[in-house]
Amino acid sequence: MKIIEMRGITKRFASLVANDHVDFDLERGEIHALLGENGAGKTTLMRILYGLYRPDEGEIRVEGRPVTIHAPKDAIALGIGMVTQHFALVPTLTVAENVVLGFNEGFRLDRQRIAEEVAEAARRFGLEIDPAVQVGHLSVGQRQRVEILKALYRHARVLILDEPTAVLTPQEVEALFATLRRLQHEGLSVIFITHKLAEVMAITDRVTVLRDGKAIATVRTASTNEEALARMMVGRESFGVRRETSARRGEPLLRMEGISAVDDRGLPALKRVSLTIHSGEILGIAGVGGNGQHELAEVLSGLRRPTEGRLLVEGRDMTGASPAELNAAGVGRIPEDRHEGIVGELSVADNMALETLPRFVKKGRLDRQAIIAHARRLIEQFQIKARPTDRAKTLSGGNMQKLLLARVLSRKPKVVIAPQPTRGLDIGATDYVRSQLLAQRERGAGVLLISEDLDEILALSDRIAVIYEGEIVGILPAQEADVERLGLMMAGAAREEVLP
Amino acid sequence: MSRWITVEKRETPPLGTRLLIPLLALGGTFLLTSGLILWGHANPLRAYYYFLIAPLSSRFSLFEVLVSATPLILTGASVTFAFSGGYYNIGAEGQLYAGAIAAAGVGLLVGGLPVPLAILVLLVSGFLAGMAWAWLPAWLKVRWAVDEVVTTLLLNSVMAYIVSALLNGPWRDPESGWPQSPEIAASAHLPKLAARSRLNLGFLIAVLTLIVLWYVLNHTAFGLKLRAVGLGKSAARFAGIPVERTMFAAALISGGIAGIAGVCEVAGIQYHLIDALSAGYGYTGIIIATLGGLNAWGVGAAALFFGLIDTGAQTVSRVLGVPVYLGEVTQATMLLVTLAVLLLQHYRIRIGRR
Numbered sequence: 050m051k052i053i054e055m056r057g058i059t060k061r062f063a064s065l066v067a068n069d070h071v072d073f074d075l076e077r078g079e080i081h082a083l084l085g086e087n088g089a090g091k092t093t094l095m096r097i098l099y100g101l102y103r104p105d106e107g108e109i110r111v112e113g114r115p116v117t118i119h120a121p122k123d124a125i126a127l128g129i130g131m132v133t134q135h136f137a138l139v140p141t142l143t144v145a146e147n148v149v150l151g152f153n154e155g156f157r158l159d160r161q162r163i164a165e166e167v168a169e170a171a172r173r174f175g176l177e178i179d180p181a182v183q184v185g186h187l188s189v190g191q192r193q194r195v196e197i198l199k200a201l202y203r204h205a206r207v208l209i210l211d212e213p214t215a216v217l218t219p220q221e222v223e224a225l226f227a228t229l230r231r232l233q234h235e236g237l238s239v240i241f242i243t244h245k246l247a248e249v250m251a252i253t254d255r256v257t258v259l260r261d262g263k264a265i266a267t268v269r270t271a272s273t274n275e276e277a278l279a280r281m282m283v284g285r286e287s288f289g290v291r292r293e294t295s296a297r298r299g300e301p302l303l304r305m306e307g308i309s310a311v312d313d314r315g316l317p318a319l320k321r322v323s324l325t326i327h328s329g330e331i332l333g334i335a336g337v338g339g340n341g342q343h344e345l346a347e348v349l350s351g352l353r354r355p356t357e358g359r360l361l362v363e364g365r366d367m368t369g370a371s372p373a374e375l376n377a378a379g380v381g382r383i384p385e386d387r388h389e390g391i392v393g394e395l396s397v398a399d400n401m402a403l404e405t406l407p408r409f410v411k412k413g414r415l416d417r418q419a420i421i422a423h424a425r426r427l428i429e430q431f432q433i434k435a436r437p438t439d440r441a442k443t444l445s446g447g448n449m450q451k452l453l454l455a456r457v458l459s460r461k462p463k464v465v466i467a468p469q470p471t472r473g474l475d476i477g478a479t480d481y482v483r484s485q486l487l488a489q490r491e492r493g494a495g496v497l498l499i500s501e502d503l504d505e506i507l508a509l510s511d512r513i514a515v516i517y518e519g520e521i522v523g524i525l526p527a528q529e530a531d532v533e534r535l536g537l538m539m540a541g542a543a544r545e546e547v548l549p
Numbered sequence: 550m551s552r553w554i555t556v557e558k559r560e561t562p563p564l565g566t567r568l569l570i571p572l573l574a575l576g577g578t579f580l581l582t583s584g585l586i587l588w589g590h591a592n593p594l595r596a597y598y599y600f601l602i603a604p605l606s607s608r609f610s611l612f613e614v615l616v617s618a619t620p621l622i623l624t625g626a627s628v629t630f631a632f633s634g635g636y637y638n639i640g641a642e643g644q645l646y647a648g649a650i651a652a653a654g655v656g657l658l659v660g661g662l663p664v665p666l667a668i669l670v671l672l673v674s675g676f677l678a679g680m681a682w683a684w685l686p687a688w689l690k691v692r693w694a695v696d697e698v699v700t701t702l703l704l705n706s707v708m709a710y711i712v713s714a715l716l717n718g719p720w721r722d723p724e725s726g727w728p729q730s731p732e733i734a735a736s737a738h739l740p741k742l743a744a745r746s747r748l749n750l751g752f753l754i755a756v757l758t759l760i761v762l763w764y765v766l767n768h769t770a771f772g773l774k775l776r777a778v779g780l781g782k783s784a785a786r787f788a789g790i791p792v793e794r795t796m797f798a799a800a801l802i803s804g805g806i807a808g809i810a811g812v813c814e815v816a817g818i819q820y821h822l823i824d825a826l827s828a829g830y831g832y833t834g835i836i837i838a839t840l841g842g843l844n845a846w847g848v849g850a851a852a853l854f855f856g857l858i859d860t861g862a863q864t865v866s867r868v869l870g871v872p873v874y875l876g877e878v879t880q881a882t883m884l885l886v887t888l889a890v891l892l893l894q895h896y897r898i899r900i901g902r903r
Contacts (some may be wrong), residue, residue, distance in 0.1 A: 373789030392781035403788040406770040
């Protein structure tokens with residue numbers, strides 16, 4: 050008996066097709082994985098089911114009956130609950146108050162009765178939690194339990210979990226899985242969004258693989274393995290720009306020695322990472338998003354202090370150096386989020402000058418003409434569609450990225466740190482950025498390319514390091530790397546001997 | 550088929566629209582305040598004549614407009630400097646009084662100095678006092694990320710009590726017994742710019758401050774860094790600008806400029822420290838800076854306009870018998886209307902069928 054059937058679901062965002070005629074079904078009492086890379090369309094599909102998006106095409110049936118889901122309230126009425134990565138809890142309210150929030154009937158709030166009811170529900174579903182405690186005092190794993198309880202309290206028969214393990218410790222993951230198995234026996238159906246192969250194998254009955262918005266296949270977990278899933282998940286595409294020559298690798302330029310760092314919540318994000326970038330090579334960092342790439346880029350940009358380890362630039366200790374000091378030492382940094390790297394209200398010319406202001410000061414006065422002339426040169430050289438006096442925020446994403454590239458590359462840095470340099474760009478701009486990175490390598494610079502796009506990594510890198518949960522789990526020369534091998538490492542299923 | 554009114558965003562408003570803004574704001578303010586004036590049994594057109602035209606018709610009242618504008622130019626410049634760097638200093642009022650205390654204290658000691666030197670000493674000490682009073686919230690902000698809006702605002706009340714304590718304690722005038730400090734030395738009085746008027750050197754100091762503000766913000770590397778920090782903190786940090794240090798500097802200089810405003814009031818107008826030295830100039834400075842679009846010339850224009858209304862409000866009240874507070878109501882309405890109009894310039898309103 051199928052409890053959910055989604056047929057031919059299509060969802061477009063402007064020119065992007067997030068879901069392209071996707072079919073998906075869910076049996077009663079099964080745990081069904083929705084597997085795919087970032088941007089494959091998993092979350093979009095589930096947001097449609099939960100009423101957060103409206104599909105452009107397609108049909109949804111619940112227990113065989115066609116339904117229209119306009120809003121989460123309709124989904125809840127149909128017995129569908131969703132727990133997202135970002136919890137929707139009020140930290141200053143108690144667990145019980147959070148659970149009934151928006152669901153209690155009547156005008157008066159009977160705290161006593163609510164607490165009893167929620168405690169009773171927690172017991173019934175086996176979700177150990179004290180209903181009287183303030184949510185702000187709970188750990189992440191406990192908050193997730195409150196979210197699940199919230200869904201079950203609203204009589205959910207289908208539970209959608211969006212990357213539920215992303216924020217959990219291994220112990221909390223174990224506890225979550227135990228809970229899910231018990232709830233499954235009581236007839237709950239679960240959709241489990243993930244990109245981690247090990248979790249698919251550990252907990253699910255069936256898997257639907259999404260890639261580029263399309264459903265690639267639905268298979269029984271018992272009849273597949275991690276290699277096959279990795280292949281389906283990553284797939285292949287060919288790109289116009291790729292490296293043609295092999296590396297003429299020179300002397301080491303930048304060296305990370307056992308660097309650890311914590312994320313914004315103070316949890317370990319990088320664990321003793323050691324990497325060396327040589328002159329004339331592109332070192333690719335492959336990995337699924339959220340495995341420490343962001344923190345790695347911040348450490349190398351001087352925005353985040355490592356908690357241990359050393360950062361050496363041409364043998365000089367630059368651990369904890371400021372962005373300006375790294376700049377001066379020849380480390381060119383492209384910001385990971387280009388909107389955060391640009392002062393939108395300032396002009397294109399001002400943004401281009403921002404990293405090297407002393408160059409434009411004459412007798413204490415800012416030389417406007419020199420700033421404009423400098424901008425004109427870069428606009429010409431990097432084919433940016435903008436005037437020097439345009440406000441930077443009016444530029445398209447591609448031109449914004451070119452502006453940032455121009456600012457960094459015009460100074461001929463020895464090392465280029467490029468985190469997600471083509472994210473969100475169209476094909477033309479993507480090719481342009483990639484060819485610029487290859488040109489830097491030809492020039493003898495060392496390039497660190499951090500990308501979640503495996504095809505990009507394979508097309509450009511001379512060596513590929515894989516990051517998983519903040520650790521470098523392997524470094525491969527490009528000729529030994531293939532999608533399957535990298536896919537397994539990215540999903541934490543395999544390790545390679547870490548080469549120096 | 551039905552009629553639709555759609556509001557859509559547009560990037561850069563055409564020049565004509567931008568020039569219309571002051572007129573639209575004035576018109577809107579007139580319409581909104583007319584009701585109140587009518588309620589006060591007066592003729593709105595006559596009231597606005599006394600607000601806007603009458604003060605400009607005599608030399609004496611024209612100079613009074615400049616006198617009223619002087620502290621507003623300075624506090625407006627102070628707030629503009631801080632806000633440009635993304636530091637929301639609400640404490641110009643307290644910093645003004647810090648400068649005033651310094652002027653009233655140092656002013657007692659400079660009797661033997663030549664006039665230019667005495668005035669310079671007063672200005673420097675007022676600037677330093679304003680900076681000192683701005684230091685704690687600035688430090689709390691950059692070191693511990695404590696919200697400066699709260700701390701600078703609360704310190705204004707603290708300063709009001711300090712002034713009160715001084716005036717009712719050690720500085721109470723020994724002869725009259727009034728809560729006012731002893732008169733400062735004659736050499737520290739700011740020279741008058743015109744006979745039989747209150748217009749004094751303070752106005753020129755204010756104008757000079759505006760010119761310096763304009764130059765620093767627009768023509769120095771520090772000014773560009775400051776604006777970059779104010780407009781995009783993370784981008785500025787990424788580009789290697791020391792965000793905290795820049796913000797700290799902006800906060801202190803802002804406090805110093807507000808301190809100068811206090812000096813000019815003590816040494817230019819009152820010659821004593823008094824409780825009611827400032828008619829909320831520090832707060833009005835926020836309005837001036839906002840109306841002026843954080844631009845030196847805009848600040849100058851807004852301050853002169855407010856000075857005009859301040860002066861005019863006295864006449865309106867005297868001649869038409871409406872409360873003098875009408876001036877403040879008009880200024881506040883002006884701010885709200887201008888903000889609304891500024892917001893609207895980024896939208897286009899369409900009426901059509903679909």
